[in-house]
Amino acid sequence: MQSSHVSLVNYVLQRSQPGNVQHVIDTIDRFGWTQQWLMNIGDRKGQILDDAIRTRRPKTVLELGTFLGYSSLRMASQLPDDAFIISIERNRQSAEIAHTIHKHAGVEKRIQLIVGSTESVIPRLSEKYHINAFDFIFIDHDGSAYLDDLKLLEKYGLIQSGTMIVADNVIYPGAPDYLHYIRNNPKYKTRLYESTLEYNDNVRDGVEISVRR
Template identity: 30%
Template sequence: MSFRAYLSIKVVYTAITQVAFPKLWRDWWYWNTTEDRLLAYVKKTATEGDPASVLAAVEKYNRDYEWTIMLEPDKTKKLEEVVKEASPEVCLEMGCYIGCSALAIGAQLPPGGRLITTEIDPRIADIARQLISFAGLDQVITVCNVKAGDLIQALRSDYSVDKLDFVFLDHFKQLYHPDLKRLEANHLLRKGTVVMADNTVMPGAPDFLEYVETSDKYKTERFEFTMPVFNELDAMTVSVYTKDY
């Protein structure tokens, strides 16, 4: 058995025993979902209109009550640093979930900046909109309930996007590479566009990682982190598009 296959089995086993089963039990016991409970906790404990307070409440719930699929604090800090330095005006996120990474991005945008993000599950997309609205960023962040590939095709016609300044990939890992190629094919990247991606090592996006680290179209840095719960090495990548086309 290869080392990567072993890691995949270990991650799946950990996800089932430490995440999925406890979540299903709580969902049955409370007759709602983790996302519903988290949203209620945020509205009860966070300061409305304050994205930092909302993110802190989510992190506390994640740490003290239930583990949820969200960026860990150290990854969130790196995301905020990259966005703040890039100061992008038009941003795209693929993989919103409940909106935590969207809040981290939206809070760092300059005046007039905007983020378009996508979540394929309509129920989760609605919770993300509620969380973003509670944080006061609903005029900055647009949550779309469509597949990432479909959103890419609609960016110009439906959202008046010419070029993207910042892209964050955090959806299905096997789609990182083809969706990045779609962005290129639709001429949505400009010289200097920042493309940031999570989970490029664990669970991994090997085709994407090889592409951005070897193509002369990108200048890429890799930042390593340890995944909580799974206790495995992961990485985020930050790639700057270098071409004029």
């Protein structure tokens, strides 16, 4: 296991209160600012994600790219108890850490982690989980795969009228073909929310929020 991951888990388990989701989130942010940079959405862009969740009030959420479970924890903290999150992560070790952190925060029953690559998991989602479409989709895995996976989600009917799609890191590292597609597609209403890269004061980044008409 990567040493940075081990130190994050130890840091969180030792310094945050079990069952206190907000305290766990704040502790991960402190680690990201003071110990080691992490590719979580982070506290600043995280507030944009929180606002989007509170606005849309989804019952079904899909996340592409779990990493260590920070953004799924953040979304779970804003959702009503009857909503659930499915999050896809291809790195098994990362998914195991995410599960450990979710258990520590007491939200593991509401976040279903699937280990696999998005391009192979998305086509099986509706059959396996009996889902017609998601109310909310958070895309945060690999900028060069955002567009292909959006098209895959469209193809399998997982995006419907009213689905809100939040895409992270659209300025840095960037997802230019995704932005070009969604901004020039009359089926979506879309807007950029500018911020900075996670745990960084200097690099400009942003989150694109799009709603299917």
